[in-house]
Amino acid sequence: MSNLKESKTYINLAKAYAGECQARVRYEFLEYGARQGGLVAMANLVAKVVFNEFNHARMLYTFIQTATDATISNIDIATGYPFKEKWNILDNLRLATENEKDEAELIYPEYAKIAEKEGFKDIAGLFKNLAAVETSHKLLFQDLYEQLKSGAMYKKTKKTLWRCGDCGHESNLEQAPAICPLCQAKQGTVLIKTDVMV
Ligand SMILES: [Fe+2]
Numbered sequence: 001m002s003n004l005k006e007s008k009t010y011i012n013l014a015k016a017y018a019g020e021c022q023a024r025v026r027y028e029f030l031e032y033g034a035r036q037g038g039l040v041a042m043a044n045l046v047a048k049v050v051f052n053e054f055n056h057a058r059m060l061y062t063f064i065q066t067a068t069d070a071t072i073s074n075i076d077i078a079t080g081y082p083f084k085e086k087w088n089i090l091d092n093l094r095l096a097t098e099n100e101k102d103e104a105e106l107i108y109p110e111y112a113k114i115a116e117k118e119g120f121k122d123i124a125g126l127f128k129n130l131a132a133v134e135t136s137h138k139l140l141f142q143d144l145y146e147q148l149k150s151g152a153m154y155k156k157t158k159k160t161l162w163r164c165g166d167c168g169h170e171s172n173l174e175q176a177p178a179i180c181p182l183c184q185a186k187q188g189t190v191l192i193k194t195d196v197m198v
């Protein structure tokens with residue numbers, strides 16, 4: 001096992017940390033837009049992903065600290081990060097899907113391979129586990145994108161149990177009620193139907 005501070009893995013941890021911090025903020029843009037647009041249930045779902053990314057950043061930071069002594073205050077990382085957000089919920093869901101796909105299928109598997117080669121088994125394991133979570137994020141964003149684009153988010157072809165996120169009232173209908181019959185909350189507070197767990 002090489003010295004972590006002298007390794008490629010050290011830089012990769014810092015790159016991944018920066019990537020997670022930025023992903024977290026980009027998804028906060030998405031959450032903010034959804035909340036402003038009245039899609040409260042979607043905003044709450046995205047908030048879970050935001051919290052996941054915070055925890056990914058926290059774990060990466062912890063590994064960086066194991067190799068960083070008091071004399072080091074900066075880590076130079078030269079790499080590219082996406083700056084494509086459009087302030088439009090549909091575009092941002094598509095971009096988030098692409099971002100998660102890159103992390104899950106390209107970036108983290110590559111970092112895991114390098115960490116393994118350099119003898120950092122724990123860090124390789126972290127990158128592999130992160131890749132698996134990013135895959136579920138990708139599937140969630142993709143599902144939300146498709147539902148919103150096709151107009152199927154609150155309109156299904158069979159009877160569906162809709163639960164109001166504010167008061168808990170349930171309606172078994174094809175289409176979610178425009179206004180909750182119990183508390184008058186708008187449709188966007190009704191839970192979204194997705195098979196993807198985050
Ligand atoms: Fe992440």
Ligand SMILES: [Fe+2]
Pocket residue numbers: 023049053100133134137
């Ligand atoms: Fe993610």
